[in-house]
Amino acid sequence: MTRGREAAVAVLVCVATLGMWVLVASRPGLWPSGCERGCATGERVPGPVRVVQLNMLHGFPEFDRLPGRVDLIVAEVLRLDADVVLLEEVPWTVRTGGVVDELARRTGMNHVFRRANGNRRGILFEEGDAILSRFPMRDVASAELPRGTDVFEHRIALAATLDTPWGPLGAVATHLSGDSADVSAAQIEALRRFVGHPRYPVVIGGDFNAHGDSPPLVALAREWTDVLGRANPADAAPTCCVDDVTAPPDRQLGERVDYVWLAGATARIAGVHRILVQPLRVGDGWLRVSDHAGLFAAIDLTR
């Protein structure tokens, strides 16, 4: 091969490399990672299993007030003495590092995370779903759900089995896209198959980007229990979304797209309500933890 030809091949390789970089710029991680057991600290207050669900808003590319919002999430998880936290849009940024690691450290919980979008090495940003648990986790699994119209947007479900003092409890975090009814139906069907029919209760939390009266969710509700809709219909109100996380309390949420579901074996719902609906006073202004409200559910596993 002549010098010129070899140099040309090298240039082609570089062009192909650039193409590869674009292709991997936003891909789900290969496998979940984290600390499944042995990282939880502290004692829990007795009572039913307390579950928090929240789409925490990564806010790419501005990451608007991310450190302050992380502080508020930590404070809320500690205030509720949550046992299980199901999170979506958990970011990794150059400035904050892995938010899931920080949340787990500050709340004293085991944790697993899988990237859904972005690429920490490739574009210095990634976001994904996470499960934090006071209880040890095992059988961590995840699935990539059918993709919507955006080739760079991927949706996943992340699952773990939690060893609670009352027996196993499944936990699933997911974030679906609301591109179209067809995509929504395909993702919900894939999620339903992913969860399967375990012989123990499974709590599924996520931003489904779909209304409760949409056909896929109506069908899902025949198989799973919409925890908020069933146990506290008066509070089954909007959970999404505000444009500005510093907006004052008069800014209203518009639609209900975040859910906590119960599947598998039956369990008693001891209580459920929305959380973080209103912004909190921070300094001279207001700050919401996210553009979404969260959900809190207490589930009694004693049989």
Add this chain to the structure above:
Amino acid sequence: MTPCRVVGGFAALCALGAAAATAIDLLQDADPRWTTAANLLLMPLAAVLAASVWRTGRRLVRALAALGVVVGPLGAVLGDHAGGTWWWLALETAWWVGVTQVSWRRRPGLAVISALAAASALVATVVTGLTVAEPIASAAGVRVAMTIAWLAWASVDLVARPPGRPKAASIPGAATSPAP
């Protein structure tokens, strides 16, 4: 098999391992041990490239080409933070500039890839050093993809053209007949 071939083959094998570790790091990126492994596996290749010009190259080129011996261990120590540390990225840029110089005559393909890898590392250095905001900062990630291509090319090149004193005939474009 000559010692040069053995050393070159070992360095090439390590470089391929480094390419694989970097690729996994890029795809998964949750475990800094991949970064550490990639940087450690880079060292034999860096040493071979540095040694190949140690007696013949100009002092500046020698110094730049030898930087790889420092870049590898430092990257391994920095681990997860290596790609976000501007001075380490600057060292890597300088090293690749040195490799470009070293490779220009005997390894033109490696020289081209090294030059482009140096450019991507320079972008990463600037982005990191000046804490440029997203989404422009995303451009810094090209460096990781270029590292994989560079390592893969360098390993193949090392096997095809083992290190050692180059023969005149092996230098493309060089005169092969005795001077009059």
